[in-house]
Amino acid sequence: MNVQTIMVIGAGQMGSGIAQVCAQAGYKVFLNDLKQEFVERGLGGISKNLSRNVEKGRITAETRDGILANITPSTNLQDAAKVDLVIEAAVENMEIKSKIFAQLDEITPAHTILASNTSSLPITEIAAATKRPEKVIGMHFMNPVPVMKLVEIIRGLATADEVYQAIEDMTKTLEKVPVEVNDAPGFISNRILLPMINEAIYALHEGVATVEAIDEVMKLGMNHPMGPLTLADFIGLDTCLYIMETLHEGFGDDKYRPCPLLRKYVKAGWYGKKSGRGFYVYE
Template structure:
């Protein structure tokens, strides 16, 4: 388990690439656009430089991490990787196409791990000739900070694959929990219901954004309120997850509130856009 391929250079791909490289793994980061790959690696360098400047890491850290990352648009570059962690767009047909291509080029022993929390791992595994080596490995945003990884065996995933992914998670400084395959797993099922209810309370003008967050932090002992969490998560992602869970379960608690949909349509996506439930443009 020396070389890891990361598919997708978005927010999750960035964080997972960074923690894998910091742990000493050789990482091959793949995306369809070289400019995105280069930008992501540049952001990793900036993040680490800030950590160094705060005295939280030695001066050699940046060179060490960047020296363990290779960025490319060529999927064939992951052919010799031991584990592939996929973080690409949450569209089943796109993922299936990529998994079919991976299956043809990767070594027979390679494990394919998907970061999805809403799509079926079993369905992805079915397009490969190695369903026993396909598994869910769900990180949380930001991967550099959050300690949990949900490990999700598909119908035919072997126990050896489960053990390998749990071991990898631990080497990355994470606490893995084994979760039965079901849309949303554990965390997103609970968080989505909570965030939807918080948005409903805001929509009914029962409390302000700030007071909702204060109530849940002081009253429920949460480290972060649901509105701030939604902004960090990304309101577009929160909406996507909510819609997916509502489609799967048909439960009202997962039905996205119109206010959330309105925010997304307006381009108010949270921290990443500068505005969500809070305004970040002044910071």
């Protein structure tokens, strides 16, 4: 299975980051989204990132232009008929993802691998929307994609060994570190990370310590680069809540019950950094 051309679906922060690292590795990339303005915003972010690298002397202007030339903007899912791999980075919603994968199954050639960047949803269930579950796999990149080395590669129930191997090999060409994970709610990263964040929110909710104190304890005492409440703001409190609900539903265990304070903040529209307010206030 030789991957040369890739479509990334979703030109938001994750999708544009994935498109950038694929283009940097020499792949031809279609960056797809529903509207031209979304694609242009994603391309603008990629261009800004690469120009910053030129200014810092990490790459030349010619290299930047070559990377950008590898990316073709797309608002038509039919462009997937030309690719060897699709990496879906759309909104974290099973109904939407299943619909996209069913469409891709009809559009893409028989050899095309269909991957999802989902952070918590079951790959097996996504694969069930297709007639090629053996060619469906999870590729969970970390944010920000150009910086973070890890990619969790998630096998669905039916994922073929040769498909797993092809994606592991391709991930290495992106200068990322692939880690194999079986299909379970939250995989490994979010199964461990989100309950820690949720517990930090419970500690705040119960008045054990202030936001700043909780973050300082974890930074200085546990050598974490940022505290759990800062990290929650960075991830997005709506995303944190969604993942906790996925874990709670998937395992049926109350240790994954989202903290009421997290629900309150999300209902208030306090999503963290992206909305200007979460556990901290942002300009």
